[in-house]
Structures are given as structure tokens and as C-alpha cells.
Amino acid sequence: MNYNVDEKGYYGEFGGAFIPEMLYPNVENLRQQYLKVMADPTFIAEFDQLLKDYVGRPSPLYFAKRLSEKYNTKIYLKREDLNHTGAHKVNNTIGQILMAKRLGKTRIIAETGAGQHGVATATVCALMGMACIVYMGEIDIARQAPNVARMKMLGAEVRPALSGSRTLKDATNEAIRDWINNPVDTHYIIGSAIGPHPYPDMVTRFQSIISEEIKWQLKEKEGKENPHYVVACIGGGSNAAGTFYHFLHEKEVGIIAVEAAGKGVDTGESAATSVLGKEGIIHGCKTLLMQTQDGQITEPYSISAGLDYPGVGPMHAHLYKTGRAEFIAVTDDQAMQAGMQLSKLEGIIPAIESSHAFAVLETKNFKPDDVVVINLSGRGDKDLGTYIDYFKL
Amino acid sequence: MNRINQKLQEDKKLLSIYFTAGYPALNDTVKIIQDLEKNGVDMIEIGLPFSDPLADGPTIQASSTQALTNGMTTAILFEQLKDIRKSVRIPLIIMGYFNPVFQYGVEAFCKKCQEIGIDGLILPDLPLDVYQDQYQDIFKKYGLANIFLITPQTSDERILKIDAASDGFIYMVSSASVTGSQDGFGNTQERYFQRIADMQLKNPQIIGFGISDAETFQQATKTSQGAIIGSAFVKHLTNQGVEKIPDFIEGILTVKQ
Ligand SMILES: Cc1ncc(COP(=O)(O)O)c(C=O)c1O
Numbered sequence: 001m002n003y004n005v006d007e008k009g010y011y012g013e014f015g016g017a018f019i020p021e022m023l024y025p026n027v028e029n030l031r032q033q034y035l036k037v038m039a040d041p042t043f044i045a046e047f048d049q050l051l052k053d054y055v056g057r058p059s060p061l062y063f064a065k066r067l068s069e070k071y072n073t074k075i076y077l078k079r080e081d082l083n084h085t086g087a088h089k090v091n092n093t094i095g096q097i098l099m100a101k102r103l104g105k106t107r108i109i110a111e112t113g114a115g116q117h118g119v120a121t122a123t124v125c126a127l128m129g130m131a132c133i134v135y136m137g138e139i140d141i142a143r144q145a146p147n148v149a150r151m152k153m154l155g156a157e158v159r160p161a162l163s164g165s166r167t168l169k170d171a172t173n174e175a176i177r178d179w180i181n182n183p184v185d186t187h188y189i190i191g192s193a194i195g196p197h198p199y200p201d202m203v204t205r206f207q208s209i210i211s212e213e214i215k216w217q218l219k220e221k222e223g224k225e226n227p228h229y230v231v232a233c234i235g236g237g238s239n240a241a242g243t244f245y246h247f248l249h250e251k252e253v254g255i256i257a258v259e260a261a262g263k264g265v266d267t268g269e270s271a272a273t274s275v276l277g278k279e280g281i282i283h284g285c286k287t288l289l290m291q292t293q294d295g296q297i298t299e300p301y302s303i304s305a306g307l308d309y310p311g312v313g314p315m316h317a318h319l320y321k322t323g324r325a326e327f328i329a330v331t332d333d334q335a336m337q338a339g340m341q342l343s344k345l346e347g348i349i350p351a352i353e354s355s356h357a358f359a360v361l362e363t364k365n366f367k368p369d370d371v372v373v374i375n376l377s378g379r380g381d382k383d384l385g386t387y388i389d390y391f392k393l
Numbered sequence: 394m395n396r397i398n399q400k401l402q403e404d405k406k407l408l409s410i411y412f413t414a415g416y417p418a419l420n421d422t423v424k425i426i427q428d429l430e431k432n433g434v435d436m437i438e439i440g441l442p443f444s445d446p447l448a449d450g451p452t453i454q455a456s457s458t459q460a461l462t463n464g465m466t467t468a469i470l471f472e473q474l475k476d477i478r479k480s481v482r483i484p485l486i487i488m489g490y491f492n493p494v495f496q497y498g499v500e501a502f503c504k505k506c507q508e509i510g511i512d513g514l515i516l517p518d519l520p521l522d523v524y525q526d527q528y529q530d531i532f533k534k535y536g537l538a539n540i541f542l543i544t545p546q547t548s549d550e551r552i553l554k555i556d557a558a559s560d561g562f563i564y565m566v567s568s569a570s571v572t573g574s575q576d577g578f579g580n581t582q583e584r585y586f587q588r589i590a591d592m593q594l595k596n597p598q599i600i601g602f603g604i605s606d607a608e609t610f611q612q613a614t615k616t617s618q619g620a621i622i623g624s625a626f627v628k629h630l631t632n633q634g635v636e637k638i639p640d641f642i643e644g645i646l647t648v649k650q
Contacts, residue, residue: 018491020448020517021542022566024551163454164444176447183546183569281492281518282445294466295496296444 001322003248003315009197011318017196019284022180026188027284029103031198037102038095038205050094051209054127055084059210061217061373066345073366076227077348077376078214080239087351087378088207088239089120093189095206097124100187107131107186111175113140113168113235114305115147116351116378117191122156132156135174137167140305147382165299168309172283192236193313196284200241200313207242214373215246227371229254233356234327235271235306237313239377244325254326256364257316258356260302261329271300272329273312274320282310287317303332303386304352306378334359336390339380351378352386396484396512397538397561400435401597407619408433408610408645409599410626411488413440413456414473415465421635422473428635430483432642438515438621441470441489448517450573452624456631467497471505478510486540488515499528503535513538513561521558529558540564545585549592556594563596565589565617567603573624578603578612590616607645 009015009031019027037043051057060079068075080088093110100108108125111134112118118134125132134151138160141148151158164170179188193200193207215225230247232240234257247253262270270276277288282297289311290298300310312320319325330338339355342348350358354377366372380387387393400407410429414422422439429437442457442465449457477485487506494502494516506514514537519528524539532539538561543552545568556563568582578586589598600613601621613620622645629641 016520016523018518018520018523021520021547022448022544022569022571024520025546025548163451164458169445173445173447177450177571180448181570181574183544278496280495281490283447284518291492291496293496294468295493296461297492298444 001324003319003324005197005201005315011315012321014285014287014314014317015197015200016286017284018281018286019196020180022183023176023196026179026183027196033103034099034198034202037099043098043102046098047095051091055090055094056082057209058213058217059083061214061221063221064346067342067361070345071361071366072368074369074371076218076371076373078210078243078373079376080210081348081350081354081376081379085120085123086381087116087120088210088242089117089191090123091209091242092191092203092206092238093117093120093124096187096189097128097130099202100130100189101128103187105185105187107133107182108189109133109135109175109178109186110189110191111135111168111171112191113137113171113308114382115140115144115151116306116382118156118158119147119150119154121189121191122151122154125156126154133178134158135161135171135178137161137165137171139166140168140171144305167299169297176283192238192309193241193315194236194283194285194311200285200315203238204241204245204315207238208245210239210242210375211244211246214243218371218373222371226250226253227373229256229366229370229372230375231256231258231357231360231372232375233258233307233353233377234312234316235309235353236311237316239375241313241315243375248324255319255324256360257319257325257327258360259327259329260304260307260335260356261331262301262303264331265329269301271302271307271309273310274327275329277311285314287311287314288320304335304356306351306353307356328360328363330356330359334362338362339387340391348376349380350376351380352383354378395536395538395561397436397486400484401562401618406614407435407599409436409438409619409621410434411438411440411621411623412626412630413442413453413460414470415442415460415463416456416627417459417630417635419463419465419469420473422470423477424635425638426477426481426485428638429642430481432639433646434483434642435619436484436486438486438488438623439470441467441487441493443490443493446490448571450571450624452573452627456627467493467502471509474509484512485510486513486515487511491516491519500531503531503537506537507535511537513540515540515564517542521555525558542566543589545569545581552589552592552594556596559596561596562618563594563598564621565598565600567600567613570602572602574603578609583612586613586616607647610645
């Protein structure tokens with residue numbers, strides 16, 4: 001079984017480029033160029049150097065001793081929370097801004113939900129001196145004021161998405177409309193492993209640095225490259241794609257994808273796409289998505305804004321369908337408790353997205369000799385308000 | 394012969410109108426279609442509303458959201474249209490996004506269209522290669538024309554490919570934009586219109602996006618066989634209501650003669 005994208009842009013039956021003709025020239029140009037550009041030695045050198053000196057890579061692989069004792073297994077944390085801007089998102093934005101430069105683009109657009117991808121995009125635009133416009137749902141702008149301020153400080157213009165439900169999916173629609181209106185000078189930096197081909201594959205490759213490092217770091221610490229399990233949370237699926245990438249074809253490695261169940265998968269307030277979704281088309285790709293029987297895309301819910309997306313990237317839809325990955329849904333409450341526990345046991349306050357991945361330790365029994373790598377996709381600073389409200393701190 | 398092809402053989406510039414089904418009120422659909430025909434419109438695009446209309450500007454988005462709030466569904470639209478051919482003769486095209494069609498079942502959808510007397514579909518996010526690989530035979534089986542879009546950025550090579558795969562007409566998007574975001578055409582557009590006219594394609598072209606009044610209608614139809622008005626008509630429905638449809642069409646057609 002192949003878990004990578006095929007030459008037509010599909011992962012099994014999922015993927016493709018379901019885009020209006022207005023976007024065809026840009027997406028087609030990107031499709032023709034992206035592998036060539038990414039294989040160019042000067043691109044690789046610049047990407048590697050920025051990841052090292054600017055982002056602070058490699059991110060540590062940390063053996064979590066107290067957490068391991070508590071669950072009687074060997075738990076390693078991949079510390080993406082220590083990256084510049086506080087999450088894995090910047091791996092992708094560094095890659096895409098370099099791509100945009102090589103494609104001759106001068107204006108950058110992006111969508112954001114919680115603001116993490118928006119901040120990571122505004123950051124690299126400041127770094128490269130490029131114009132940056134970030135679309136963000138009107139409701140999210142109100143909920144995520146600190147990140148809005150960060151983007152502004154970094155020189156980005158934050159434009160409210162006023163249509164539909166005024167959250168992440170609508171911000172994505174607005175970004176796509178902007179690209180339709182500005183086809184010549186603009187590159188769209190998508191923030192997750194979603195969208196039309198080649199985006200899911202390109203974003204996955206930029207994020208694959210995560211599993212590349214895990215391999216050699218684990219070799220140093222455990223004497224072998226492969227853990228028994230890799231675990232990551234899934235919104236659109238970029239941190240998960242990066243964490244899984246180099247293990248997809250290593251049969252001995254169990255892959256665990258953690259979705260946000262919100263208030264519970266049966267409550268109508270959930271973002272557990274693998275359970276609630278059906279095959280369909282969202283934002284230019286065929287994948288699993290939450291929708292009405294009539295094919296209208298529905299609004300997901302999660303306490304974590306970064307997991308609040310009604311679809312998953314096509315690679316993950318394929319991993320789910322083929323059974324290569326185990327999908328586990330974690331509720332708001334389970335995630336919040338896991339976040340609090342990590343703070344208390346290891347002195348690390350995780351992003352609530354990442355907290356979902358840690359909640360798996362409560363429901364899944366690992367063996368004492370198992371090596372379990374959990375991707376700590378981001379830090380919790382941005383979520384303090386939510387933690388305060390939830391725990392009445 | 395399909396009604397679209399027949400219509401295109403008439404020696405005139407065609408006025409085509411887009412509206413969102415289920416807007417302003419859920420059951421306005423049939424009345425709007427009948428009034429448009431009565432007032433001299435040549436062809437109609439019936440918008441099947443979608444929650445996430447990527448290629449549409451604020452006007453059509455808002456009408457789609459309202460239509461869905463009004464309760465519009467694919468099944469209800471088909472029910473509203475079931476007797477439409479008893480009263481309406483001009484070509485009718487359903488325009489929408491691919492996901493609702495995909496969920497209904499592409500074959501079931503096409504079959505229903507044929508039963509009702511729909512002549513073609515415009516699904517901007519169903520790409521050419523997927524159509525040809527998977528759905529072309531189904532469209533043909535049910536006598537439906539699939540209308541493709543081209544834009545000022547579409548390469549000549551791709552235009553020829555689209556021309557070869559098209560039936561009915563080619564939908565020329567007037568400029569790099571979503572619906573409803575233009576006012577007036579400049580030299581760039583006129584050069585693009587001329588460039589396409591000079592290509593002598595096998596399918597006639599109808600221009601859409603940014604046509605809002607008699608003047609833009611005239612400009613667009615100088616080199617093409619017709620033009621489509623969408624947002625401006627939807628805006629008129631919003632502001633004036635369904636009773637004032639004749640005023641709008643009259644405003645376009647008076648200068649047309
Ligand atoms: C820290 C963190 N983790 C995870 C996600 C979810 O995105 P993805 O599934 O693309 O990794 C986000 C999104 O904002 C995030 O900020």
C-alpha cells in the first residue's frame with residue numbers, strides 16, 4: 001500500500017484539485033514547480049539554515065520521565081512548542097515563503113482560525129519584506145485578540161471574514177476568493193495539509209522535518225529509529241502529517257491520530273471528522289468532511305480553535321480509510337485535564353490542540369517497553385484565557 | 394438538439410440571467426423563471442445554493458446563505474421545478490458547486506435534470522480532467538451540456554482543450570474576479586474579448602461576471618454571443634423584490650435593440 005500522493009494528486013480516492021478555472025493557472029504552476037524547487041540545492045540550503053537559526057531547529061526530543069512513570073511506558077515529546085512563534089506552523093510558512101519568492105510572487109495571503117498560522121505567516125512575511133494579508137473569521141478575531149495584535153505588530157493586515165459562519169472555513173473561502181481576484185502577484189500560504197493538490201503534499205513535505213528529526217533523535221536515545229507509536233492531534237492535519245511522514249511505510253510503527261470530539265461525538269458539537277464526516281469536496285480537495293445530507297458543509301465545534309475545521313487533509317482520510325492510522329476522538333474535558341496534567345508533571349503548558357494528543361494516554365494502554373512519541377505541536381501561551389476560564393484559575 | 398444549441402443558432406445576442414434558487418423567498422423559484430422568460434430573457438441559470446461558494450462575491454454568497462436559511466435543498470429545488478416545462482421554453486441551466494451534486498449522486502442528479510427538462514450544468518469546481526475521466530458519459534447519457542469556464546489567465550492551449558470538451562457554449566469569465574466585483578470594462582477586458590473571438594472556437598462564448606447594466610451588456614456582446622447577469626439581478630431582487638423583475642430586464646434590453 002502506498003500512503004504518499006500519486007502523480008495525479010490523490011491518496012487512494014482522496015485528494016485531487018477541485019478548483020474553479022480561475023485558480024487553475026496558479027495551482028497548475030505550483031504543481032509543476034514545487035518538487036523541482038524543493039529539490040534545488042540553494043532552496044534546501046536556505047530552508048535548512050532558516051529552520052536552524054531562525055526557528056531554532058532541531059526541536060528537542062524530550063524523554064518525559066514523570067509522565068512515563070505515571071503511565072508505565074516510555075513517552076517522548078517532540079518539542080514543536082519550542083519553535084519560534086510557538087508551534088509547528090512555522091515549518092510550513094518558512095518553506096512556502098521561500099517557494100513564493102522563487103515563483104516570483106510579491107504578495108502573500110493566508111487564512112487563520114486561532115491565529116497561529118496567521119502569526120507564523122505574518123512572521124515570515126516580515127522576515128522577507130513581503131506584503132501580508134491574513135483572513136480571519138470575524139468571530140475568531142474577537143476570540144483571539146492577542147494573536148490579532150501580534151499579526152498587526154508584524155506588519156500584516158488582518159481582514160475579517162464576514163460571510164457564512166465567520167470562522168476558519170469562511171476565512172479559507174475568503175483567502176481563496178482573494179487569490180481568484182489577484183492571480184498574478186499573489187501566493188496563498190495554506191496553513192494545513194488541506195486544499196487542492198499540490199498543497200497537501202507540499203505542506204506535508206515541509207512539516208516532514210518533524211519525523212525526520214524524530215528518527216535520528218530516537219536512534220541516539222533508544223538505539224533505533226522507529227518508535228512503537230507516533231501520536232499527533234489533527235485539525236487539518238499538518239502537524240500529524242509531518243509527525244507520521246517518515247513512518248508511514250514502517251509497518252512496525254503504530255500511527256495514532258487524535259481528533260477533537262468537542263462536547264462528545266454525539267452531541268452535535270464536535271469536530272471528529274473521521275466519525276462524523278462523509279466523503280465530499282471542501283476547499284478544493286476530495287476528503288472526509290462534516291456536512292449535511294444535502295452536501296452543505298457544517299460548522300464544527302472544539303474548545304481548541306486550531307482543531308475546529310470541518311474536514312481533514314486527504315492523506316489522513318486515506319490513512320483512516322485504509323486502517324493504517326488509528327483515529328481516536330478526545331473531548332474538551334479530556335483534553336483540558338491532559339493539558340493540566342502535563343503542566344503539573346513536566347512543567348510544560350501545551351497548546352490545547354496538543355493537549356488532545358496527550359489525552360490518549362488515559363484511554364489507550366501502552367506496554368511498559370513501548371516507545372511512544374507524542375508530537376507537542378504548540379505551546380499554551382495563546383490558550384491561557386481558555387485555561388483560566390475552564391479551571392477558574 | 395439541446396435547447397441551448399437551438400437558442401444559440403438564433404441570430405441575436407443572448408441575455409442570460411442568474412438567480413439563486415430559494416431567494417428572496419423559498420418558493421419564488423418558479424415565478425422568477427416565468428417572469429424572466431416573459432420579459433424577454435433568453436436563458437436562465439438557476440443557482441443551487443451552497444454553504445461555501447468559493448467563486449462568488451458577497452451578493453451571491455448572501456443570497457445563498459439566505460436561501461439555505463429559507464430551507465432550500467436539492468430535493469426541494471427539483472420538486473419546485475418538476476412542472477417547469479409546462480410553462481417555460483427557454484434553456485435552463487443549473488449552476489452550483491460540486492459537493493451537493495456529489496452527495497445527491499451525480500447520476501441521480503443528472504437523471505432528475507433530464508426528467509425536469511434542465512439543459513445543462515455549470516459546476517465551477519468540477520475540473521475538466523475529473524469530468525472527462527468520470528462523469529462525461531453520465532452527462533451525455535442524460536443529454537446535459539456541461540459548461541466550462543475560461544478566464545483571462547487561461548492559456549490558449551487549455552482553451553482549445555476546453556473547447557473540444559464543451560457542449561453548448563463556453564462561459565467566459567470577464568476578468569480575474571469572483572462574481573459581482575467589477576464595474577465597467579476597460580481596455581484589458583476588451584483585448585481579452587477580442588483575443589478569444591479571434592480564436593474562432595467551435596463553441597460560442599457567453600461572457601459573465603461583472604455584467605450589470607445595458608452598457609456592460611453591450612460591451613460584452615460586441616465580440617461574444619451573449620452575456621450573463623448574476624449579482625446585479627440578485628441585488629435588484631434584494632432591493633426591489635420579485636414584482637419588479639420587468640423593470641430590470643427592460644433596463645438591459647432597451648439599449649440592446
Ligand atoms: C499548536 C497547534 N497544533 C495543532 C493545530 C492543528 O493544525 P494541524 O492539524 O494542521 O496541525 C494547530 C492549528 O492552529 C495549532 O496551532
